[in-house]
Amino acid sequence: MGEMLSVKNINVFYGSIHAIRDVSFHVDDGEIVTLIGANGAGKTTTMHAISGLLKLQSGEITYCGEIISKMEAHKIIRLGLSQVPEGRRVFSGLTVQQNLMLGAYTRRDGKEAIQNDFDMVYELLPRLKERRGQLAGTLSGGEQQMLAIGRALMCKPKMLLLDEPSMGLSPLLVKEIFKIIRDVNRNGVTVLLVEQNAKMALEIANRAYVLETGTIKMEGDAHELANNIEVRKAYLGC
C-alpha cells in the first residue's frame, strides 16, 4: 500500500483571493479518504487543482510517482485519475449512453474492453441501463449523479475524485450513492471524497482531513475524527 496521491504545500489563487493556503495531504493506494469542510472552505478548488483545471501558485501534486501539477487536465485523466465534479455536470444534450461513451474518450483498448465496462457500469448502476437512450438533461438529480459517477468510471480509473456526490439528494438516495462509492472502492479504485455530509463520509472513509478557509485544520483516522468533540460540534451538529 504505497502513496497514490500526494499534495504538497499547494497554494491556489483566484485573482487576488488566496483560496488554498499551504495545503498538504495524501491518499494511499486502496483507501477512501474524505475531505470535509463548510461552504467556501476550498474543497472544490482543491479538487480542480488536482485534476488540472486550476493552476497552482506554488506547491506540487504527485500521482503514482509522477508530478501532475504542471500537466494539462486532458492528460491527467489519461493516467487514470478521474473526477466526478461538483454539480454533476453531465452533458445535457447527449444521451446517457453517449455521456458514458465520452467517459471512455481517452481509451484506446478496443471496443470489446469498453463494452465490458459499459456492462460493469450498467450492473453497478442499473437505473442508467433503463435510461440509456434518454437525454441526460431530462434525468432526475439522483440519476444525473449516477450518470456522473458512471461516466467517471468509464475511463477505468485507478483513483476517483468525488466532489459532493450527495448534494441535493434524498436521504435514501444518499445511502445508495454511498453504497456505490464503497462498491467502487472494493473493486480496487482509490477514492478521495469531498463532502459536506460529514457523518456519512466519516462512516465510509479510512482517513479524513478537515479543511477550513483554505487550510487543513485537522486530520486523522475517520472514526477518531467522528468522535472528536470539535468535529462533532462543527460538522456533525451534535
Add this chain to the structure above:
Amino acid sequence: MQFLSYLISGISLGSVYALIALGYTMVYGIAKMLNFAHGDIIMIGSYVIFFAFGSFGWNPLVAVLFSMVICTILGVLIERVAYRPLREAPSLAVLITAIGVSYLLQQVAQLLWTSNAKSFTSVVGLQKITLFDGQLIISGETIVTILVCIVIMVFLTLFVNHTVPGHAMLAVSEDRGAAQLMGVNVNATISLTFAIGSALAAVAGALLCSTYPSLSPTTGAMPGIKAFVAAVFGGIGSIPGAFIGGILLGIIENLSKAYISTQLSDAIVFAVLIVVLLVKPTGLLGKKVNVKV
C-alpha cells in the same frame, strides 16, 4: 412562375449564407466568441480560386479543394495566433481582436491585389435548366449551390451527432471544464472547429463569387454580416439553426428585392431579425440554458 424563380434564387443565396453561418455558429458554440474575421476568409478563399482556376487554369474542383486547404490553414493559424492567447480574456477584448483581424485581412488583400474588383469566372460547369416551356430558368450555379449546401449540412449533422469527435465538440460547447475532465483536448477541439468553419467558408466563397462574379477585398464583409445575422436568427450555437436562418434570410432578402425595394432589402432583413429576437431572444432554434442543481 416569377415568384418561384425569385424563391429558388433566394434559397440559393440563403444556402451561401447558411454555409457561412455554420462557421459563425460552430465557433460561437465551441469557442464562445464571435469571429468577425470569418467573412474575410471567404474573400481570401475566393482570391485563391480566382488565381488557381481563373489565371492558372487549374481544374475548378481542384482549385476549390486547394482554396479549402488554404482557408483551413489560415483559419487555424488566426485562432492560434490571435485568439488563443486571449482564451481567458474578457469577451470584449476578443471581439475587438476579431474585428482587427478582419481589417488586417482586407488590407493585406488590398495591398496584394489592389482594391479594383476582379471579374470572377464561375467554377460551375453545369448548364442551366429550363422548365415550363421556358417560363422558369434555373442556373447551374443555383442548382449546385443548393445541392452542395444540403450535402454539407447532412454530413455535418451526422458528424456532430453520431461520432465521438462530434460528441466531444458538443461536450466542449456545453461545459468546457467537464469536457476536459473526460480527456477532451479543448484547444484541439477549437482548432478543429476553426478548420471546419474555414473550409466551409472557402466553399461558400466559390459559390458566392460564381453567382455574383465580382471579387474585391471587401467581398466577404457584407455576406459575413448577413450570415452572422442568419446565425443569430436561427439561434446562435445551433447547427440546424444556421441552416434554417441562412435559407430564410436569403428568401426574405430576395423577395423583398423583387417585390418591395432593392434599396430597402437589407433594412428589411435586419428588421425581421429584430422582430424575431423580440419575440424569441434565443433565435428560432436557440436553446434556453437549463441549469439543474
